[in-house]
Amino acid sequence: xxxxxxxxxxxxxxxxxxxxxxxxxxxxxxxxxxxxxxxxxxxxxxxxxxxxxxxxxxxxxxxxxxxxxxxxxxxxxxxxxxxxxxxxxxxxxxxxxxxxxxxxxxxxxxxxxxxxxxxxxxxxxxxxxxxxxxxxxxxxxxxxxxxxxxxxxxxxxxxxxxxxxxxxxxxxxxxxxxxxxxxxxxxxxxxxxxxxxxxxxxxxxxxxxxxxxxxxxxxxxxxxxxxxxxxxxxxxxxxxxxxxxxxxxxxxxxxxxxxxxxxxxxxxxxxxxxx
Amino acid sequence: xxxxxxxxxxxxxxxxxxxxxxxxxxxxxxxxxxxxxxxxxxxxxxxxxxxxxxxxxxxxxxxxxxxxxxxxxxxxxxxxxxxxxxxxxxxxxxxxxxxxxxxxxxxxxxxxxxxxxxxxxxxxxxxxxxxxxxxxxxxxxxxxxxxxxxxxxxxxxxxxxxxxxxxxxxxxxxxxxxxxxxxxxxxxxxxxxxxxxxxxxxxxxxxxxxxxxxxxxxxxxxxxxxxxxxxxxxxxxxxxxxxxxxxxxxxxxxxxxxxxxxxxxxxxxxxxxxxxxxxxxxxxxxxxxxxxxxxxxxxxxxxxxxxxxxxxxxxxxxxxxxxxxxxxxxxxxxxxxxxxxxxxxxxxxxxxxxxxxxxxxxxxxxxxxxxxxxxxxxxxxxxxxxxxxxxxxxxxxxxxxxxxxxxxxxxxxxxxxxxxxxxxxxxxxxxxxxxxxxxxxxxxxxxxxxxxxxxxxxxxxxxxxxxxxxxxxxxxxxxxxxxxxxxxxxx
Numbered sequence: 152x153x154x155x156x157x158x159x160x161x162x163x164x165x166x167x168x169x170x171x172x173x174x175x176x177x178x179x180x181x182x183x184x185x186x187x188x189x190x191x192x193x194x195x196x197x198x199x200x201x202x203x204x205x206x207x208x209x210x211x212x213x214x215x216x217x218x219x220x221x222x223x224x225x226x227x228x229x230x231x232x233x234x235x236x237x238x239x240x241x242x243x244x245x246x247x248x249x250x251x252x253x254x255x256x257x258x259x260x261x262x263x264x265x266x267x268x269x270x271x272x273x274x275x276x277x278x279x280x281x282x283x284x285x286x287x288x289x290x291x292x293x294x295x296x297x298x299x300x301x302x303x304x305x306x307x308x309x310x311x312x313x314x315x316x317x318x319x320x321x322x323x324x325x326x327x328x329x330x331x332x333x334x335x336x337x338x339x340x341x342x343x344x345x346x347x348x349x350x351x352x353x354x355x356x357x358x359x360x361x362x363x364x365x366x367x368x369x370x371x372x373x374x375x376x377x378x379x380x381x382x383x384x385x386x387x388x389x390x391x392x393x394x395x396x397x398x399x400x401x402x403x404x405x406x407x408x409x410x411x412x413x414x415x416x417x418x419x420x421x422x423x424x425x426x
Numbered sequence: 427x428x429x430x431x432x433x434x435x436x437x438x439x440x441x442x443x444x445x446x447x448x449x450x451x452x453x454x455x456x457x458x459x460x461x462x463x464x465x466x467x468x469x470x471x472x473x474x475x476x477x478x479x480x481x482x483x484x485x486x487x488x489x490x491x492x493x494x495x496x497x498x499x500x501x502x503x504x505x506x507x508x509x510x511x512x513x514x515x516x517x518x519x520x521x522x523x524x525x526x527x528x529x530x531x532x533x534x535x536x537x538x539x540x541x542x543x544x545x546x547x548x549x550x551x552x553x554x555x556x557x558x559x560x561x562x563x564x565x566x567x568x569x570x571x572x573x574x575x576x577x578x579x580x581x582x583x584x585x586x587x588x589x590x591x592x593x594x595x596x597x598x599x600x601x602x603x604x605x606x607x608x609x610x611x612x613x614x615x616x617x618x619x620x621x622x623x624x625x626x627x628x629x630x631x632x633x634x635x636x637x638x639x640x641x642x643x644x645x646x647x648x649x650x651x652x653x654x655x656x657x658x659x660x661x662x663x664x665x666x667x668x669x670x671x672x673x674x675x676x677x678x679x680x681x682x683x684x685x686x687x688x689x690x691x692x693x694x695x696x697x698x699x700x701x702x703x704x705x706x707x708x709x710x711x712x713x714x715x716x717x718x719x720x721x722x723x724x725x726x727x728x729x730x731x732x733x734x735x736x737x738x739x740x741x742x743x744x745x746x747x748x749x750x751x752x753x754x755x756x757x758x759x760x761x762x763x764x765x766x767x768x769x770x771x772x773x774x775x776x777x778x779x780x781x782x783x784x785x786x787x788x789x790x791x792x793x794x795x796x797x798x799x800x801x802x803x804x805x806x807x808x809x810x811x812x813x814x815x816x817x818x819x820x821x822x823x824x825x826x827x828x829x830x831x832x833x834x835x836x837x838x839x840x841x842x843x844x845x846x847x848x849x850x851x852x853x854x855x856x857x858x859x860x861x862x863x864x865x866x867x868x869x870x871x872x873x874x875x876x877x878x879x880x881x882x883x884x885x886x887x888x889x890x891x892x893x894x895x896x897x898x899x900x901x902x903x904x905x906x907x908x909x910x911x912x913x914x915x916x917x
Contacts, residue, residue: 184459186427186430190428418466
């Protein structure tokens with residue numbers, strides 16, 4: 152039980168800290184003209200709502216490889232600026248994808264090795280997606296809109312209907328699972344891709360807009376929130392798939408709203424000038 | 427980003443195919459560019475290429491140009507009186523024209539447009555404005571524009587200004603061009619509104635008034651303290667320089683950063699003397715005219731003039747009318763503006779009467795992928811043919827404005843003389859060394875002067891070449907008194 156908790160939280164903290172590090176040191180590729188705006192928030196939310204239904208409509212043999220291809224591509228794009236060479240980035244991304252696939256086939260979908268590789272893939276993808284959005288100009292007001300919308304969505308898809316549960320069941324038994332998980336016997340911790348992504352976005356939106364000190368507070372608040380929810384899950388205090396955004400959402404919205412009211416939010420140019 | 431990406435695709439498709447621009451898509455794209463500049467501090471080089479499209483090789487460019495020419499020719503033949511008549515007389519089918527047919531099509535002269543401007547208006551369009559030209563070659567002509575064209579051309583101007591970072595939100599822009607130059611006043615003012623800069627249309631008033639406005643201190647929140655961008659004709663800039671230096675103005679009286687200049691020949695001497703008055707400034711030259719917009723040229727750092735293929739067909743016709751000019755041979759620039767920016771007044775092979783020489787390359791400047799010519803050498807009617815060749819306005823202007831003995835703008839008259847030219851030049855005074863100095867300058871610029879007459883009164887020039895600054899506009903405000911000058915130079 153403790154092992155599940157420690158490993159899962161290690162990946163969570165690695166993602167949150169790694170995303171900050173990426174923001175501070177790597178320039179993500181973005182479209183040359185255009186800034187993250189309402190149309191992107193709308194696109195994101197449409198994707199979040201439509202994607203589970205699209206995947207559930209496909210047989211597992213199609214949905215899993217498709218999701219895998221998407222994740223591998225995102226990982227390759229994320230690692231490109233890190234390696235300075237897209238060839239190496241693709242090599243590493245494909246290798247990780249192949250490892251996830253191979254380990255799931257050979258050692259099983261709940262084996263520690265497969266869960267670890269899957270977690271690494273997911274964490275890198277989250278670092279990349281969050282940085283592209285924030286370095287393209289995502290602001291506090293966009294994050295608030297996303298958090299509110301996802302809280303509503305989580306209520307519908309997780310609490311009221313078993314959409315999230317069905318998606319986890321459909322995709323979670325094999326490679327490229329859309330969640331970060333660790334099992335110890337019958338006890339495990341599962342943190343969804345969407346929840347971790349929103350938490351990560353929160354940390355770097357705050358870092359870019361309001362500075363490192365505010366970002367550290369944001370990191371501590373979401374890490375604590377996720378940590379408490381994971382502890383409740385691993386001790387079976389809360390069973391099954393719970394709508395994490397019920398807790399994360401209000402934390403993110405309240406904190407971001409407080410910061411945006413307190414002072415002017417920096418642009419990417421202003422943030423880059425201070426690095 | 428998503429909405430801007432979609433808008434970018436729509437605008438690019440319109441420019442590539444010649445279909446009408448969706449003005450809302452253009453607006454969205456411009457909003458995206460403004461947001462990009464605000465968020466990231468600038469639009470990078472990748473952005474400029476993304477908006478301008480990939481460079482085309484010559485063969486592709488020729489094919490695309492012929493297709494676009496046929497499109498506009500078909501429209502002109504079907505819907506304008508002038509070209510309907512012309513294509514019938516020439517027995518050319520515009521839908522299947524070859525390049526030989528294009529070259530066979532008679533050039534449209536300025537006189538034709540001047541004599542029957544309405545015959546060039548495309549049936550089915552809704553003209554709302556007649557833009558009168560303010561150039562110096564004869565009586566003005568009129569070109570009709572629709573509301574759509576005014577919006578599209580303003581959008582294109584805004585795009586150009588944003589990509590080159592020429593006007594910023596905190597700038598104060600002063601326009602010292604003719605107030606009757608409707609089209610640039612509308613497009614530049616519209617650009618300033620869009621960007622959030624202040625624009626003041628001063629016009630061609632008494633230079634003392636213009637200088638007072640340039641040096642006047644402002645206290646508008648979020649804006650610079652004085653005018654930072656000046657849009658001006660070269661000849662009027664010359665008047666400002668002369669008046670300003672005589673009146674005791676110095677660089678500390680101004681905060682000018684950029685001078686957007688065009689409409690006449692810009693000389694090195696003019697730019698050098700301008701910096702004496704205004705301090706270091708960036709000169710941004712452009713080449714355009716009311717009749718042929720959006721066709722126009724962008725000067726590069728190497729002194730060439732480069733043309734966007736998507737804007738129109740650019741040809742250089744030999745001065746003796748025997749066909750296209752060879753590489754390096756001076757000829758008259760002939761333009762055919764393409765849609766989507768032009769739909770109302772259609773002009774095919776319109777003779778601008780501006781002399782340039784084609785350059786086939788290879789070039790190594792920043793615009794090397796675009797068709798190029800030399801910079802404009804002058805107007806054809808002011809060029810002089812002599813036994814050994816030609817003398818163009820640029821040669822004479824560069825020579826004269828490079829001499830301190832000649833007040834700005836350089837005013838002169840010329841005529842052909844045997845094996846050279848005869849010049850009358852307005853100078854400040856006719857001290858003994860002045861003639862020698864002026865001759866030396868002219869010889870250094872390969873002007874074969876056979877007769878040189880120096881005058882100190884403009885009225886003594888018998889056939890002076892007109893300049894745009896002579897389009898003087900009046901005002902009820904008296905010219906600035908010395909006391910006003912003193913307060914405005916308070917620093």
